[in-house]
Amino acid sequence: MKVRSTDPDLSTIYNRIKNEQIDLQPDFQRGEVWTSSKKKLLIDTILREWQVPPIHVILNDDDITQEVLDGQQRLCTIRDFMDDKIKINGNLKPYNNDLMEVHGSTFSRLPKKLKLKFERYAIRIFEIYEYEKGEPGELFNRLNQSLTLTGAEKRNAYVGGTRKQIKEFVNQLNDLNVGKEFLGFSDLRMAYHDLFARLGYLLELKDLTANPSDKDLEDLYREDRLFSDEVVTALQNAIYTIATIKDEVSNNSVNVHITKASIFSWLFFISM
Template sequence: MRGWHIPPIHVIKVPNSEKQEVLDGQQRLAAIRDFLEGEFSINGNLDPVEPYIMELDGLSWADLPKNISGKIEDFTIRLLTISDYKPGEPGELFYRLNQPTNLTSAEQRNAYFGEARQQVKDLSEVMIELGYSRETLGFSNSRMAYDDVISKFLLTLELGTLKRKITANTVTSRYRDSDGFSSNYIVEAEDVLLTFYNCLIYTDRSVKLNKASTLSWLIFICSYRRLFKSEEALKKFFLTFEVIRKEINSSVDISCLPKGINKGLVNKVIAIYQDRSGSRVADTSSVVLRDMCLWLLFVSYFPEVKDQNSKTLAVYDSMHYLATIAPSSITEKSLEEIADSLSWGQKL
């Protein structure tokens, strides 16, 4: 309406496909689309104030005079199509175009049109198709939050350890590689996502997870699936754990806990898990502690699994050791010492 220049839209031609994807300009296109669909109206008071635009204040697309709507329809925006590019070129172009903007790490990585990026994108779409949403999980895929979690989960599978810190730069570096993740990891990730969703819908209680706790549950479920077959026990544990976490200061039914494991100990372990889900979330110590806390509570609620493998036996013994000391003496440091003694997380 002002006749100002609008930066061109950059689109990428997807290799071996008729599809095109927006590299730069998605917010511009979305704003135009939403206005034409009547989702917002004109704000005539934006600086610099123009008298004729002020007269249109509050009008939506359908209400505009023909001369104004015609001016908008006739406006030209350049579209640049990029093809025959090397894997790193779209990402570098996107970075240079968007240096001044405040994009999330996942949004920045989305410009790397390699196999790893596409695999993560596909899994993110699987999550949405399954029914993951703010209502079921606690957060939506706004600003590519699911892509961020999945990329870190796949990298954890690939590294095979919890002892390597995964940062935004680590994931970006992986996206730059020409090779994608192993198909075995992709298949396993799909199975874990399905199992996790079954846990989420096991009850009508809503859960409020963040990206850190979601990643920890994916890692836990992955390890669980490699050790056990029963999905029913896993769903029951997820429900129990999340109920206690949500009502940490209220009365907790501990009738199913083994003898010697008390409410104070359970709440202490949950409190440490909570703290490491909300601060220092990317530190290796936080990832290891959250995983340790999940397994400590799991073997407490299902003591019959302790003799099935060395991992569950070791964590069961650790929980009983903790039960012999006062809950007030249980700290993050004491759990870290136990984790170190067991080389916890050294191998996924």
């Protein structure tokens, strides 16, 4: 199997779809299942000129038409937007004045400058050719077997001071050799990062009964709202206290059953 790459703009891609040079419904695709909000998020990404994942297509025997191996939802969304079937959501964070001004607009109603920006946006396309039977299907399965990210893993993509603070708490825990053997759970899928993000959030509110959603925590990272010095110091001291308790338990061979919920409560009340 051979692969080559091209970078056509969206105007070219749209015309190929309309001329049936690109087949959006090959047998191995799953159908158009994206929600309206997800489609609008892709359009917003393109209008901000941010990077979009590449498309994988298979070149047919006629050396002209292509079947979409991976990226069907993205191409369907682009086609539908340029067909005026999708309206822009100009209220997505981080706020952008240019996009807020065209909130609710369809493609044909965009200002000329913004319309050209969309049409000229280029997407990397990997074209597969000279392949053996079964190779495209195997590639499709490999491209679509990735794990669903946890909230903590998604938040970790937001580079900033908040992420740095959380990482420092986790590093302190590791430096003091406080881990799965004592806590009862590991940092798999960034579980410790999630623990400290929630702790910091509740300590700022001084309310253990609050129940922040993944969106609340994502906004914390996205807006880079730093924890106060008071909360940071309190959590650092609480981690040292937990490490001391762990050493005492270990040295005296005391059997203590700790859960994620109990360690959360311990850290919270020690920090208060």
